[in-house]
Amino acid sequence: VSYSIDPGTATAGSDYTPVSGTLTFAPGETAKQVSVPVSGDNVYEPDEVFRLSLYGATNAYHADGTTTFAATIVNNDPLPTITAARYTAGETGAESGALGFRFALSNPSALWVQVNYATADGTATSGSDYVGKADTLYFAPGETQKDVFVQLLTDTADEPDETFTFNLSNPAGGSLGTTAVT
Numbered sequence: 001v002s003y004s005i006d007p008g009t010a011t012a013g014s015d016y017t018p019v020s021g022t023l024t025f026a027p028g029e030t031a032k033q034v035s036v037p038v039s040g041d042n043v044y045e046p047d048e049v050f051r052l053s054l055y056g057a058t059n060a061y062h063a064d065g066t067t068t069f070a071a072t073i074v075n076n077d078p079l080p081t082i083t084a085a086r087y088t089a090g091e092t093g094a095e096s097g098a099l100g101f102r103f104a105l106s107n108p109s110a111l112w113v114q115v116n117y118a119t120a121d122g123t124a125t126s127g128s129d130y131v132g133k134a135d136t137l138y139f140a141p142g143e144t145q146k147d148v149f150v151q152l153l154t155d156t157a158d159e160p161d162e163t164f165t166f167n168l169s170n171p172a173g174g175s176l177g178t179t180a181v182t
Contacts, residue, residue, distance in 0.1 A: 001057040003034055010048035010073055015039055025060070038073050043142075044080055045110035048073045080105040080144075081177035082115050084168055098149040099130070101166050101181060103137055105144045105174060113139040113173035117166060119150060122182060124162035129153055139174075 004020040005012070012018045017037040025032060034052060052069045054062065087100035105113060118134035119126060126132035131151040139146060150166070166181045 001054050001060065003052055003054050005036060006051040006053055006068075008049035008051055008070065009046075010050040012050075014041075015048055015073055016050060036071065040076075042077055043108045043110050044077045045075050047075055077107060080107050080109050080113055080174040082106075082113065082168065082171055082174045083177040084117075084166065084181050085178075086166065086181050097152045097154060099152055101148045101150070103139075103146045103148065105139060106177065108142055108144055109139070109173060110141050111173050112141065114171070115168050115174070115176070116170045117148065117168050120165045120167055122163035122165055123160075124164040126164070127153075128155075129162055130164060 002020070002022050005016070005018045010016055016039060019034065019036055021034075023032045023034070036050070036052075049070050049072050052071060054067045054069075082103060082105060084101050084103050087102065101117075103115070103117075114136055116134070116136050119130070119132045124130055130153055133148070133150050135148075137146055137148060150164075163182050168176055168179055168181075
């Protein structure tokens with residue numbers, strides 16, 4: 001009997017190596033195995049399926065009428081971890097008065113990943129020291145890094161360094177590795 005691989009949700013060449021050929025059963029043999037090389041990656045993705053099709057049997061027939069069998073490639077990559085870290089910036093200078101926060105995923109995902117973020121006052125006060133911000137950040141499939149900037153407000157007062165907190169919450173498609181950055 002001849003066999004070949006047909007793609008389902010799996011992609012030939014990147015998820016598996018397509019194979020084809022002919023299986024020959026010796027008298028008395030009742031089982032044969034077909035090996036399909038599966039490609040590893042570090043991308044979190046849903047399980048994927050391909051099909052093994054049998055055709056052109058000689059001196060035999062398909063007893064149950066089935067000639068196509070599904071095979072599942074099980075994802076073995078971890079759910080991405082979302083982290084955030086800050087850039088340093090002053091009230092004036094090359095940073096244009098903004099403080100940057102870099103969001104990163106520990107590994108790529110084939111799915112959308114999102115996380116909510118919001119600033120919270122510490123010794124710095126929203127509206128007088130910085131422009132408060134709250135939103136949802138989205139990572140498209142394959143993206144692993146995004147930056148968000150918080151505008152600092154300038155003044156002429158002589159004051160010590162001030163802080164505010166950048167909080168992360170409600171991840172979807174990933175888990176939190178960082179919940180707050182000051």
